[in-house]
Amino acid sequence: MADKVVDQEMIERYLLGELSPDEQAELEALYFSDAELLDRIDAAEDDLIDDYVRRELPAAQRMRFESYFLNEKRRERVRMAVALFKATAPRVAPRQAWVLPLAASLFGAALLAIVWLMVQNRGLHQRIETLHAEISRKGATPPVTATVPAPVKQPATPLPVAAIVLAPGLTRDGGDVATLAVASRTRTVRIEARLETRAPRYEASLQRAGESPIWTASGLVAQTVDGERRLVLYFPREQFTSGDYILTVTARGFIADYSFTVKLP
Amino acid sequence: MSGPVNEWALTQEAFDRLMEWLDPDAGTAARKYEQTRRNLLKFFECRRCVSAEEQVDRVIDRVARRISEGVEVYTANPFLYFHGVALNVFQEYLRKQIAPMDVPVPDAEDSARMQQRLECMERCLDGVPAETRQMMVDYCTVDKASKRRTRETLAERLGTSVNSLRIRVHRVREQLERCVTICLSPGVETKPPSRH
Numbered sequence: 001m002a003d004k005v006v007d008q009e010m011i012e013r014y015l016l017g018e019l020s021p022d023e024q025a026e027l028e029a030l031y032f033s034d035a036e037l038l039d040r041i042d043a044a045e046d047d048l049i050d051d052y053v054r055r056e057l058p059a060a061q062r063m064r065f066e067s068y069f070l071n072e073k074r075r076e077r078v079r080m081a082v083a084l085f086k087a088t089a090p091r092v093a094p095r096q097a098w099v100l101p102l103a104a105s106l107f108g109a110a111l112l113a114i115v116w117l118m119v120q121n122r123g124l125h126q127r128i129e130t131l132h133a134e135i136s137r138k139g140a141t142p143p144v145t146a147t148v149p150a151p152v153k154q155p156a157t158p159l160p161v162a163a164i165v166l167a168p169g170l171t172r173d174g175g176d177v178a179t180l181a182v183a184s185r186t187r188t189v190r191i192e193a194r195l196e197t198r199a200p201r202y203e204a205s206l207q208r209a210g211e212s213p214i215w216t217a218s219g220l221v222a223q224t225v226d227g228e229r230r231l232v233l234y235f236p237r238e239q240f241t242s243g244d245y246i247l248t249v250t251a252r253g254f255i256a257d258y259s260f261t262v263k264l265p
Numbered sequence: 266m267s268g269p270v271n272e273w274a275l276t277q278e279a280f281d282r283l284m285e286w287l288d289p290d291a292g293t294a295a296r297k298y299e300q301t302r303r304n305l306l307k308f309f310e311c312r313r314c315v316s317a318e319e320q321v322d323r324v325i326d327r328v329a330r331r332i333s334e335g336v337e338v339y340t341a342n343p344f345l346y347f348h349g350v351a352l353n354v355f356q357e358y359l360r361k362q363i364a365p366m367d368v369p370v371p372d373a374e375d376s377a378r379m380q381q382r383l384e385c386m387e388r389c390l391d392g393v394p395a396e397t398r399q400m401m402v403d404y405c406t407v408d409k410a411s412k413r414r415t416r417e418t419l420a421e422r423l424g425t426s427v428n429s430l431r432i433r434v435h436r437v438r439e440q441l442e443r444c445v446t447i448c449l450s451p452g453v454e455t456k457p458p459s460r461h
Contacts, residue, residue: 014311017311017313028308028348028351029345031307032308032348033344033345040428040431040432043428043435051409056408071317079374079379079382080382080445082379083386084401085405087387087390088402089402187388188388188389197277199280200302219318229295234392234440235447236444252274
């Protein structure tokens, strides 16, 4: 298989468990050495989920999807896809309910109009000839049709993300605590914690200073941002009120606290 | 954090040696390590392992152990070495399985939870740059029949290939899914996003 081009169909068959054991192992060996192929497999997984959610998978594939492809994690991704489709089509979804009946009505009306026009056709021809004769006789100018410009739609204004990069330690730069200013229109807060140790996964918790954690997570994987290893976390704005916070990151034999102050408008 | 169920535990020293084996350059080693984890996770998920993360840890621990114990590992491609170990770990996994696990069809979420998820998704979408949001809207609001043409047009507009576009969309989806997961987690108060 190494010399073959791995096409979309083969990737789908892999995801649905339809390759032979040898083909499966060969494809795995290929993507273990080719990050781009793994990216394509991820994208193909999205396509399968999308087609499933929209009920566009053929019956046989749908069965394989449900019996082989789905696991707990992918079930959650199916729910996410449903939410994503609804969120990206807020104006399309309600319109679908009346678009088809309206289109049918318009089509019927158009048919009636055509029949009526055919009946009137002969009479109109005679009338046009009469009008032409009158225009020629009086020297009149035919009317001009005016066009009205369509209204311009304004793009939605994006809402900003408040972001902060934290270094470990309860204070920074000799006592200055990092401050995260959250604007009134901010919806999401991104916190990037610089990591001074390398571990497969991390646990993290967030708390207001002196209080119990308001958020915890495990199995977090570091990302490389600007050449540094960082833990990148996203929170909804409503998670925060003005005050001091401590983010604690732990891994095997490692613990670090990151303190910061949140200022709301 | 769910650790591997192994007698041997990965130490910082063993982990450092594994990273050095992956590549002498620390940055390159980190990228290779991330790639290896992604590869292994896909491997075990696509082979329907119930505890894919645990099996990933098992493979990494096993390779790290061999290296830390001084076993000479000769391979031109460390990724393929991991694949070989993964195949062995998978065989062991199969032997321990009593019966394949049935995964039921996705159950419908209750309407309150679904609404909460939708509100979180809208809020998370609001958090991405406008052009990224528009890309997601254009990408998602097509049916299968017009999908190919729409993606070609969108890719052309963004100056990229259709494959790169799909991968880009996948990355945004991952980001959105992480954001929604956090938004839905207990203790996080969710309010309907106010539209401006």
